[in-house]
Amino acid sequence: MADRTSKQPPDRSRDLIAGTPFRPRLGDLASDLAKDGRIGVVVALPSDESASYQLRPPGGGADWRARSDGATLRALPVPVTHATPMRRDAVYDHRAQQAALAVTVHFEDGGSCDAMLVLTPAQVELHHAQLERLLDARQSAQERAR
Structure with a gap:
């Protein structure tokens, strides 16, 4: 019998291919592949006066x-x-033999996003015991x- 798996999110590997342009805004942090991954803050954008970031x-x-x-910049x-x-x-x-718990993921920059925490039955049992303690x-x- 074939194993059943949950539906997987779409493949985003195309977005990570070298050469995929990242167009940062002023103040964004970026890694520059042309400088061995050196990290910098974008202080100027390409314009009529400047032909580069x-x-x-x-x-x-x-x-x-x-x-x-x-093409050489990547978002951090x-x-x-x-x-x-x-x-x-x-x-x-x-x-699917999975439990799902809705969570909010919080980021260092103050942003957040909603996500699902997916647990196997063994993980549910483990966390049940930990929460009980x-x-x-x-x-x-x-x-x-008192």
């Missing part, structure tokens, strides 16, 4: 220029700080505080 190291230093088509991912459960019921899909610890602390 101008970047500066985040802590200051000598500026450099990058191609105006953005914004780090995730944490995820919080949303006020929605978790669901279990018996056919946390609830017991909370109740014990509340009783001691």
